[in-house]
Amino acid sequence: MKAAFAKRSAFAKRESRSGVIFTIPAALIMLGLVVYPMLYGFFISTQKSNLIDKWEFVGAKYYIQLLTDAEFYGTLKTTASFAACVVLGNLCVGLLLAVLVNQKIPLMNIFKVILMLPWLFPEVVVALIWKWLFSPLFGMFNYVLFSLNLIDKELDVLGQPRTAFAGVVFVCIWKGYPIVMLMMMAGMKNIPHERYEAAAIDGANKWQQFLNVTLPGLMPVLLVASILETAWWFKHFTIVWLMTNGGPAGSTELISVEIYLQAFTNFNFGRAAAESVIILFLLMVVSFIYSRVLRDESQ
Structure with a gap:
């Protein structure tokens, strides 16, 4: 009984790790295409900048x-x-x-x-x-x-x-x-x-x-x-x-x-x-x- 439970537990852990591994590429793409541009846009909104060599923090x-x-x-x-x-x-x-x-x-x-x-x-x-x-x-x-x-x-x-x-x-x-x-x-x-x-x-x-x-x-x-x-x-x-x-x-x-x-x-x-x-x-x-x-x- 304990052996069967241990096998099921090991299988569940392995399945969980597989799910995480498979979602990592999608998460990285989301970070690169959605989250990063949003955060960068917010960052620019707090700067007086020409986007090249002039960066002056102006806050809100x-x-x-x-x-x-x-x-x-x-x-x-x-x-x-x-x-x-x-x-x-x-x-x-x-x-x-x-x-x-x-x-x-x-x-x-x-x-x-x-x-x-x-x-x-x-x-x-x-x-x-x-x-x-x-x-x-x-x-x-x-x-x-x-x-x-x-x-x-x-x-x-x-x-x-x-x-x-x-x-x-x-x-x-x-x-x-x-x-x-x-x-x-x-x-x-x-x-x-x-x-x-x-x-x-x-x-x-x-x-x-x-x-x-x-x-x-x-x-x-x-x-x-x-x-x-x-x-x-x-x-x-x-x-x-x-x-x-x-x-x-x-x-x-x-x-x-x-x-x-x-x-x-x-x-x-x-x-x-x-x-x-x-x-x-x-x-x-x-x-x-x-x-x-x-x-x-x-x-």
Whole structure:
């Protein structure tokens, strides 16, 4: 009996050591690609530096400047509005299209491929194509509006604060909805068909089935999609920078654009790193709130 117990104990110890050995490479990669850059970014935020030969410790100077800077809060407000509009748009459009393509309709597979195309285009290509389409001189958007007699002079979509913000949000939704649609489609496949049959027997129509069966079944997917989409679009840079450079009049100046300008135009790397650390903290807080709210609703 004791011999058998000793053998099991030795096997458990050997298995435990094997698990540790196998996780070491992954842990080292995580340290090198995630932990070290985060710690180094925090270190830079406490320095007045050119990242080469000038290193002056300033402590929390840049954090104090940012937390007392009205312009920084204005940029955060613009970024939050942008992220909220894009995330909400992606979730609504993605969910709606996922419900539609989940129906048994002829040639639906071809329709799915077409709907996924925006996600396959590089962001640089998307930004340049839509910038050309919105051009007041030779863009297709103005041509269509003129043809329908909706305008009598050129509309510079990206040259006016209100329309520039709306135009950038629209392009980002067009680019981002396919991945949400794909996640929702995968989530719907995991909802047992028996639930819909039981709801139909109880007299529920399609809309009631959607509210009481589909949405509760998609709550875990909605949680993941909301967190990923918020983190992605809150720090988004490429499309906004290529289409508007943060203008006009700062109407599309997101925090990512502000960080870029501070680092590579003003060469104020410490302030740029401090802004990045603050954004990381804010996204962690938002992710925690998302997880608590959606988890409570699903329960």
